[in-house]
Amino acid sequence: xxxxxxxTSYGDAGFSTFLRRAFSRHLGFDxxxxxxxxxxxxxxxxxxxxxxxxxxxxxxxxxxxxxxxxGIPLEFPTISLGEVFTTPTAMLYRNLAAMDTxxxxxxxxxxxxxxxxxxxxTTPAALMGAASADVPAILITGGPMMNGEYEGxxxxxxxxxxxxxxxxxxxxxxxxxxEDINQALAPSAGHCMVMGSASTMAVCAEAMGMMLPGAxxxxxxDNRRLRLxxxxxxxxxxxxxxxxxxxxxxTYEAFENGIRALQATGGSTNAVIHLxxxxxxxxxxxxxxxxxxxxxxxxxLGNLKPAGEFQMQDFDRAGGVPAVMKEIEDLLxxxxxxxTAQSVKENLKPFSRPKHESYKRVIATAEEPFYQEGGxxxxxxxxxxxGAVIKPKAASSKFLKHTGRAVVFNSADDLEKRIDDPNxxxxxxxxxxxxxxxxxxxxxxxxxxxxxIPSKLxxxxxxxxxxxxxxxxxxxxxxxxxxxxxxxxxxxxxLALVQxxxxxxxxxxxxxxxxxxxxxxxxxxRAAWQPEVQMAARGYIRLFQEHVLQADEGxxxxxxxxxxxxxxxxxxxxxx
Ligand code: FES
Numbered sequence: 001x002x003x004x005x006x007x008t009s010y011g012d013a014g015f016s017t018f019l020r021r022a023f024s025r026h027l028g029f030d031x032x033x034x035x036x037x038x039x040x041x042x043x044x045x046x047x048x049x050x051x052x053x054x055x056x057x058x059x060x061x062x063x064x065x066x067x068x069x070x071g072i073p074l075e076f077p078t079i080s081l082g083e084v085f086t087t088p089t090a091m092l093y094r095n096l097a098a099m100d101t102x103x104x105x106x107x108x109x110x111x112x113x114x115x116x117x118x119x120x121x122t123t124p125a126a127l128m129g130a131a132s133a134d135v136p137a138i139l140i141t142g143g144p145m146m147n148g149e150y151e152g153x154x155x156x157x158x159x160x161x162x163x164x165x166x167x168x169x170x171x172x173x174x175x176x177x178x179e180d181i182n183q184a185l186a187p188s189a190g191h192c193m194v195m196g197s198a199s200t201m202a203v204c205a206e207a208m209g210m211m212l213p214g215a216x217x218x219x220x221x222d223n224r225r226l227r228l229x230x231x232x233x234x235x236x237x238x239x240x241x242x243x244x245x246x247x248x249x250x251t252y253e254a255f256e257n258g259i260r261a262l263q264a265t266g267g268s269t270n271a272v273i274h275l276x277x278x279x280x281x282x283x284x285x286x287x288x289x290x291x292x293x294x295x296x297x298x299x300x301l302g303n304l305k306p307a308g309e310f311q312m313q314d315f316d317r318a319g320g321v322p323a324v325m326k327e328i329e330d331l332l333x334x335x336x337x338x339x340t341a342q343s344v345k346e347n348l349k350p351f352s353r354p355k356h357e358s359y360k361r362v363i364a365t366a367e368e369p370f371y372q373e374g375g376x377x378x379x380x381x382x383x384x385x386x387g388a389v390i391k392p393k394a395a396s397s398k399f400l401k402h403t404g405r406a407v408v409f410n411s412a413d414d415l416e417k418r419i420d421d422p423n424x425x426x427x428x429x430x431x432x433x434x435x436x437x438x439x440x441x442x443x444x445x446x447x448x449x450x451x452x453i454p455s456k457l458x459x460x461x462x463x464x465x466x467x468x469x470x471x472x473x474x475x476x477x478x479x480x481x482x483x484x485x486x487x488x489x490x491x492x493x494x495l496a497l498v499q500x501x502x503x504x505x506x507x508x509x510x511x512x513x514x515x516x517x518x519x520x521x522x523x524x525x526r527a528a529w530q531p532e533v534q535m536a537a538r539g540y541i542r543l544f545q546e547h548v549l550q551a552d553e554g555x556x557x558x559x560x561x562x563x564x565x566x567x568x569x570x571x572x573x574x575x576x
Pocket of ligand 1: 051082083084118119120157158191192196198
């Protein structure tokens with residue numbers, strides 16, 4: 001415990017301790033402080049990450065809480081990933097951030113750690129790192145932005161960024177109108193305020209017990225967030241004293257609770273990848289079929305964009321995650337331990353939902369859900385033998401059972417070049433297919449899965465089509481979009497074999513995605529297939545391509561799972 005632990009290796013432990021004491025004095029701590037628990041505050045604040053620029057007062061509040069409880073708070077930086085400030089995609093660096101977090105927790109003399117995160121990839125990265133390091137840990141996010149507003153309508157980043165951009169491309173908005181909307185889309189500190197990936201991962205973390213009850217939804221600018229931060233500081237010292245580690249909180253049952261919360265709130269498809277990755281760090285397998293199975297028996301309660309109408313500040317006022325968990329309490333593993341050092345059941349006991357009837361428009365009751373099933377569905381078939389994901393509640397119901405002609409794009413570049421070509425042979429009933437945008441192919445699996453509707457169709461009033469790819473889409477996006485097709489095209493998955501004009505059948509109720517081409521023809525195409533992906537010559541991207549796992553396996557690196565798996569990229573390299 002304290003500064004005396006984990007001394008630097010000089011081959012003389014006495015000298016190492018002597019040095020540690022001298023340098024701790026320089027930090028302002030004397031001998032009586034050296035045995036106190038040291039709490040690392042893993043801060044992802046960065047000026048290049050807009051969603052994290054307000055972390056200073058939150059971190060100060062965490063420090064106050066730690067000090068009040070007799071610990072020593074020491075803040076340290078880790079990689080920060082701002083979704084719209086990172087190229088080609090923040091997902092490329094999630095594993096790097098997770099490695100940074102894990103190794104810095106492990107390398108420094110920390111008895112416990114508070115993870116301060118917010119934007120999409122930062123929360124899963126922190127939880128992956130903390131799961132592997134397995135020292136007592138609590139997460140607190142920076143919280144969501146307040147609602148934006150334009151012409152009397154609530155605006156949400158980034159569902160409305162996409163919606164209004166599509167309207168602009170369709171010629172329905174002037175340059176001035178789209179500029180006015182742009183100015184109102186991100187009105188306050190905080191992460192995106194719809195049920196996108198940042199909000200979803202916060203919801204899942206709270207439901208899994210890694211964050212204080214209620215903490216996921218409190219807006220960034222609400223003073224309750226500072227009080228939650230202070231309480232987080234007090235709690236981490238208690239967790240250290242009790243020796244409660246992430247592996248005791250994030251059990252298989254806790255992941256089931258997280259998946260229930262994901263399904264009940266209509267959360268982001270990205271959470272499927274992240275939860276599988278976090279679980280893999282603890283030696284827990286979460287097959288995609290589990291998400292589907294739990295979705296079938298989880299009522300859909302959250303009326304939140306992009307699948308619904310409201311946003312996080314409304315969700316918070318309606319009771320937030322505790323209200324959802326209270327509604328589905330019978331479906332949860334309520335004996336799971338949480339960072340309060342109490343069980344889910346004990347946390348929920350004193351909670352009662354805010355009473356006003358209007359809140360039921362935001363969070364429905366389990367007796368009268370918005371839908372009987374959860375928000376995400378897993379598809380399989382000859383086009384996605386290892387699975388694909390769709391968010392039916394954010395799709396057009398007319399396309400949920402649909403057969404259409406494939407219009408194929410070989411890469412994101414090819415898509416950008418040709419999608420608005422007036423001569424593109426495409427109709428509303430066709431299926432847009434994007435290949436080579438998966439974990440190895442892109443690389444990094446960007447959020448390009450909500451392929452733009454060809455502008456000539458937009459001008460005819462078309463606003464949705466079936467779209468299929470091996471990449472992801474933002475949790476804030478919408479449409480009839482089939483994502484995470486695995487295995488991906490770049491490693492020879494069946495998506496690589498699709499050609500213009502092939503028929504593709506989507507049947508969401510039957511959980512099916514099929515390429516209607518006979519087996520002999522597919523075999524002929526497979527024999528002729530040549531990989532198109534360029535492997536990076538060196539550096540982190542080379543490491544990424546060689547070791548990243550497929551979407552259904554969480555896109556972690558094979559060697560970072562508790563039980564390592566060999567990545568397909570690595571196997572491809574070995575076969576060259
Ligand atoms: Fe950071 Fe959306 S850009 S959460």
